[in-house]
Amino acid sequence: MLVDDHKTLLWGLGRLIDTEAAHMIVVGTARDCASAVELAAEVSPDVVLLDIDLGGACSLDIVPALLADQRAKVLVLSGTRDRELLDKAVLSGVRGVVSKDEPAETVIKAIEKVHEGELWLDRAMMGRVFEAMRNPQAARRQDPELEKIAQLTAKEKKICSMIAAGGGAVNKALAQQLFISEHTLRNHLTAIYHKLGVSNRLDLYVFATRHRLDQHEA
Numbered sequence: 001m002l003v004d005d006h007k008t009l010l011w012g013l014g015r016l017i018d019t020e021a022a023h024m025i026v027v028g029t030a031r032d033c034a035s036a037v038e039l040a041a042e043v044s045p046d047v048v049l050l051d052i053d054l055g056g057a058c059s060l061d062i063v064p065a066l067l068a069d070q071r072a073k074v075l076v077l078s079g080t081r082d083r084e085l086l087d088k089a090v091l092s093g094v095r096g097v098v099s100k101d102e103p104a105e106t107v108i109k110a111i112e113k114v115h116e117g118e119l120w121l122d123r124a125m126m127g128r129v130f131e132a133m134r135n136p137q138a139a140r141r142q143d144p145e146l147e148k149i150a151q152l153t154a155k156e157k158k159i160c161s162m163i164a165a166g167g168g169a170v171n172k173a174l175a176q177q178l179f180i181s182e183h184t185l186r187n188h189l190t191a192i193y194h195k196l197g198v199s200n201r202l203d204l205y206v207f208a209t210r211h212r213l214d215q216h217e218a
Contacts, residue, residue: 001045002029003036004077005055013049013107021108033057037065044069047115049107052078052089058205060085061166063092075114077107083128084210090129096120149211151195157213159188163205164214 004010010029017024027043030036032054040048048066050059066074074094078086079101086097096119098110110120121129152160155178162174175185189204198204208214 001027001036001040001043001048003031003048003054003059004029004051005031005053006051007031009051016104016107017111020104021111024108024111031055033059033062037062040066040069040072045072047111048072048074049077049111050074050094052076052080052085053202056201057170058085058202060089060092063089063094067093073114073117075110075120082206083125085206086125087128088209090121090125097125145196145211148196149213152192156188156192156195159185159192160204160208160213163201164208 002010002013004013010031014026014029017026027045028039030039036048036050036054036059050063050066052059063074066072076086076089076094076097078089078097078099080086089097095114096110098107098120102110113120119126149157159174159178162177166174171182171185171189175182178185180188189201192204193199196204196207198207
């Protein structure tokens with residue numbers, strides 16, 4: 001099963017698998033988080049090739065739902081080099097990470113290995129992930145960007161917390177949970193972006209998870 005918000009890339013991945021991997025079948029494609037979860041429940045894929053960035057929303061929030069079918073394995077397709085985000089992907093349960101820059105044969109090989117139950121991770125990432133599992137407190141050392149975080153209001157911290165906990169949620173759903181309008185939410189997000197020095201929802205998700213803003217108390 002293929003999940004990517006770019007229609008052309010979905011088509012290209014489908015063609016790649018059809019022509020280069022006759023033993024594989026694309027059972028379905030999705031372009032957003034909600035349809036991906038719905039489709040996975042319907043088709044029960046062996047492997048989900050998941051783009052980490054779906055239209056500016058981080059897809060890691062849906063990994064637990066994709067893994068609800070114990071047969072399914074998730075392989076992340078990534079265009080980002082953000083180590084913290086990719087490490088978080090692995091810690092959330094994905095079996096591997098393959099870059100969009102890799103050649104076709106590498107993508108096919110990654111799918112095969114993940115399907116066989118192996119991990120598709122480079123040594124550096126493997127080391128960081130194992131260290132994070134062994135010593136989770138090490139990541140809590142002094143944060144050099146605490147001054148930026150201190151500028152946030154209580155409401156803005158709450159918004160950051162909700163985005164960190166549910167990176168794939170759309171603005172409408174977030175606004176409903178906060179009991180505010182989408183317009184008000186957009187105003188809050190603009191202020192947050194300015195204070196934290198980020199430019200969009202995905203960047204905010206990365207910042208919020210990296211700095212443990214998901215642990216903010218309401």
